[in-house]
Amino acid sequence: MLVAVAVLVAVGCLTLGPPGPVADGRRAVLAAVGALGAPWLGTVHRAQVEAVANVLLFVPVGALANLALPRRGPVLPVFLGAGTSMLVELAQTAVPGRVPDLADVAANTVGTVLGVALTAVLRVLSRRAAVRRRAVRPRRPGARAALVAVALVLAVATGCSSAGRVPGPAGSAGAAPTTRGGGHDLTAEDGWLPDGEVLSPFDEAPALTRLDSTLRTAVQDASRAASADGITLSVTSGWRSAAYQQALFDDAVGEYSSAEAARTWVLGPEESAHVRGAAVDVGPTDAMYWLSWHGSDYGLCQTYANEVWHYELTVERGGECPPPAASPAGR
Ligand SMILES: [Zn+2]
Structure with missing residues (x-):
């Protein structure tokens, strides 16, 4: 559960925090990708990197939702991932410098599906191992569902409160410059x-x-x-x-x-x-x-x-x- 909370808080910070560090990170990734110099990498663009990042970001969300929820199939965990993504996009409308985008929800949902599929495969493998050991422990799905709900609420609340404190580019207009040129502030x-x-x-x-x-x-x-x-x-x-x-x-x-x-x-x-x-x-x-x-x-x-x-x-x-x-x- 600690891992689940940590993942959801990280998702909240990445998606609702100040856009600056995310942009810096993206630039660093693109620069690293460019430095590799493979011919096909020349066509990698910001939108593609963002789509991949949005997919990867929600793989752990799907995986944890599937692990933590009572085992009633993949629908509920996928729905939770998509719902979290929509909440994030809704919250982004209140954050300066953030633009909500339905494509993000689609990418996040793909990531959730991947996470759910990944854990389903792992679960089948571990069940086989457990059957071999004849040692299946009893489960308490009700308590687990309650913890997931608490984690989701915590993550969204953390994301929203940090969003409220974020001075976006519009908020800092006229204040300190944000772009650096030749080692001095522009x-x-x-x-x-x-x-x-x-x-x-x-x-x-x-x-x-x-x-x-x-x-x-x-x-x-x-x-x-x-x-x-x-x-x-x-x-x-x-x-x-x-x-x-x-x-x-x-x-x-x-x-x-x-x-x-x-x-x-x-x-x-x-x-x-x-x-x-x-x-x-x-x-x-x-x-x-x-x-x-x-x-x-x-x-x-x-x-x-x-x-x-x-x-x-x-x-x-x-x-x-x-x-x-x-x-x-x-x-
Ligand atoms: Zn010009």
Whole structure:
């Protein structure tokens, strides 16, 4: 039972605790996987790693539920695992930085089924051994079921109370920076913005003031015209220091397991137009679409097909934008 409680508390912490350590762990796993260098590993992506982790996480849950519950078949333990997963997803709606996902419940349930199957096989094997010894001990299924219920309640309560204390990325916005670049904490002086924060094109932050002045003026002019159409155009990222760009690139290498794969989304400081002050990322979605339609009036063009938010001053005002490159890597 102690093991059961420990497993359920661990599940609660992993799924409802701060997302930071989990993200760090995932990066470490992906980096380790990337370091192995097998060709097929290059295609391992974050979603696949998460799905596997979500399956593995619930194997012990299924195994323990099956061992601890009275033996009435696999339905009840599987139902318990799936129910726990749904409770976790429900609780995640209250945790900043956590996104509930039905795919997680599916993966968790698969893990539970695996755990139940594993223990069923072990049980058959041990029963054969027991029959051989003719020494089957009496069982008290009622007491065991009560202990499982207590363990589940404890685990969920622990998870929920820790969730309440977690300062998520949104909660820490404007406070200490969370990203590190070149050994120092990134600040507004690097063009860094806290997660979820955006700038008006008219703000005086370094992310904007260190942009190429022609680009900055073009974005401001576009923003005025967008306002007239009822669209608020925000800048989600502008000029970035080399340290900031390097930190973004390092994160992407961790996430996509190789520098080559990372370049599909993020370039290093030597190549990035953001570091030269020659690119802005805009939002929200309606502003991206507005700019895709009207940007060329201001010389602003989307330069990468896979980044609908990324604009550079590519043509004269009123010119025709060239077709975007497939990705930053394909330029
Ligand atoms: Zn960009």
